[in-house]
Amino acid sequence: xxxxxxxxxxxxxxxxxxxxxxxxxxxxxxxxxxxxxxxxxxxxxxxxxxxxxxxxxxxxxxxxxxxxxxxxxxxxxxxxxxxxxxxxxxxxxxxxxxxxxxxxxxxxxxxxxxxxxxxxxxxxxxxxxxxxxxxxxxxxxxxxxxxxxxxxxxxxxxxxxxxxxxxxxxxxxxxxxxxxxxxxxxx
Amino acid sequence: xxxxxxxxxxxxxxxxxxxxxxxxxxxxxxxxxxxxxxxxxxxxxxxxxxxxxxxxxxxxxxxxxxxxxxxxxxxxxxxxxxxxxxxxxxxxxxxxxxxxxxxxxxxxxxxxxxxxxxxxxxxxxxxxxxxxxxxxxxxxxxxxxxxxxxxxxx
Numbered sequence: 001x002x003x004x005x006x007x008x009x010x011x012x013x014x015x016x017x018x019x020x021x022x023x024x025x026x027x028x029x030x031x032x033x034x035x036x037x038x039x040x041x042x043x044x045x046x047x048x049x050x051x052x053x054x055x056x057x058x059x060x061x062x063x064x065x066x067x068x069x070x071x072x073x074x075x076x077x078x079x080x081x082x083x084x085x086x087x088x089x090x091x092x093x094x095x096x097x098x099x100x101x102x103x104x105x106x107x108x109x110x111x112x113x114x115x116x117x118x119x120x121x122x123x124x125x126x127x128x129x130x131x132x133x134x135x136x137x138x139x140x141x142x143x144x145x146x147x148x149x150x151x152x153x154x155x156x157x158x159x160x161x162x163x164x165x166x167x168x169x170x171x172x173x174x175x176x177x178x179x180x181x182x183x184x185x186x187x
Numbered sequence: 188x189x190x191x192x193x194x195x196x197x198x199x200x201x202x203x204x205x206x207x208x209x210x211x212x213x214x215x216x217x218x219x220x221x222x223x224x225x226x227x228x229x230x231x232x233x234x235x236x237x238x239x240x241x242x243x244x245x246x247x248x249x250x251x252x253x254x255x256x257x258x259x260x261x262x263x264x265x266x267x268x269x270x271x272x273x274x275x276x277x278x279x280x281x282x283x284x285x286x287x288x289x290x291x292x293x294x295x296x297x298x299x300x301x302x303x304x305x306x307x308x309x310x311x312x313x314x315x316x317x318x319x320x321x322x323x324x325x326x327x328x329x330x331x332x333x334x335x336x337x338x339x340x341x
Contacts, residue, residue: 003205003218004197009225018229021192053195060192065232067192 010070020064022073041095047169090117100147108142118181210305211253288338296331
């Protein structure tokens, strides 16, 4: 038996209101993902390519060093992600904490979050939806550094003409997600 | 100042703190003491101004919880039941009877001996935890060992 009971510690910390950032890992079809939430909502998702230590340090610096591994606090979003990856869910109902985004980046990501499942937009269209039609490059940047990929569906934003553009999880992953949503994937 | 995520402290020092607590309060109370220690640490963590010795900081909080635990159990008879079965992750102190003798030492000596032999701290770090000089920490360990030896030969 492991003498260290993290579940109990996380439960008491949350009860006392001192669990500022809870995180857990999720098995995605293309590798492991890290998910992190504050009491306000989902604040960060990260692909395997980002080192866990780096992501946790970033959360510690930018939000609070009270960071604990606490899967139970993320049950809702973990279940929704599982369903999404199995093709059984087309939108997420988990609340989002937007605190890692501000200014135009925030507006672009909020606009991205309204793109429906199975549809795509261009960076140009996204910039327009975010209120700055000229800011195409900035819109691309907002997607490239999206702190909540999958749930804020930056994979649904493509170059004009249909080229994939970039993706933090890798282009393979972006293609997989678009295939999933277009129903071309045999699950 | 950039503090590491609290989970990192638990991953790095959690077991060591538990070992120290098991030596101080016995394996049965150690789990509760560990929870209280980590919760107190988490509460205070964002206000911490010095990140040079996080291990010592955790052990100092643990030492305070040991004091609390001893105060709470002072009027209770010392439990002498068998040590419960434990996994390989946190071996109990090698000789329970010996550690019971340690637990009967005066507070500072007990803390010093356990920190030296259960948490493997050097004398400067022990002084840091129990709030005395390096020389006084060494003296407390020496006096504690003498006390245990006296009890042990009886």
